[in-house]
Amino acid sequence: MVVRVKVKLVSSRGGEVLASAIANTGFESDEPELIVPESIAERLNLYPKLPEGVEVEEYKSVGGKFKAYRVKNLVKAWAVSEDKNIGPINVVLTIVPGEDEILLSDKLIDELTIELIKPGEGLWKFKDDKALRKSIPPEHF
Numbered sequence: 001m002v003v004r005v006k007v008k009l010v011s012s013r014g015g016e017v018l019a020s021a022i023a024n025t026g027f028e029s030d031e032p033e034l035i036v037p038e039s040i041a042e043r044l045n046l047y048p049k050l051p052e053g054v055e056v057e058e059y060k061s062v063g064g065k066f067k068a069y070r071v072k073n074l075v076k077a078w079a080v081s082e083d084k085n086i087g088p089i090n091v092v093l094t095i096v097p098g099e100d101e102i103l104l105s106d107k108l109i110d111e112l113t114i115e116l117i118k119p120g121e122g123l124w125k126f127k128d129d130k131a132l133r134k135s136i137p138p139e140h141f
Helices: 038-043 106-111
Strands: 004-011 016-023 033-036 055-061 064-080 085-095 102-104 114-118 123-126
Touching: 004 033, 004 085, 004 102, 016 038, 033 038, 033 064, 033 106, 038 085, 085 106, 106 114
Parallel strands: 016 102, 033 085
Antiparallel strands: 004 016, 004 064, 033 102, 055 064, 064 085, 114 123
């Protein structure tokens, strides 16, 4: 099992998404970043017509190399639970064709004050929580 949390994403181009995301500490980045499937980027009005200034980069993963589209300064993210919302955090939104879940980078996990307590059991908490929270079910796009 992995830790999945609910996130709200809001684009300055008018789109909004509320969905499950994997808190993935193996996704290292220099800034708060998240990977999204094309369908999520479409709902945020960022794809297939990419905004000006989008960066095309090659990423490397266990499965090999792939092309991704990095969108900066157009999306804010919140961690959402039944009793609190943490955010907004300005994020780099990376569109990865073929991806089917939303992935949070290590830096974004930190900014959202998410602490992974027992990832194998899907247990986590916000930094100021006393009680543990359970992972939510996956959503595939």
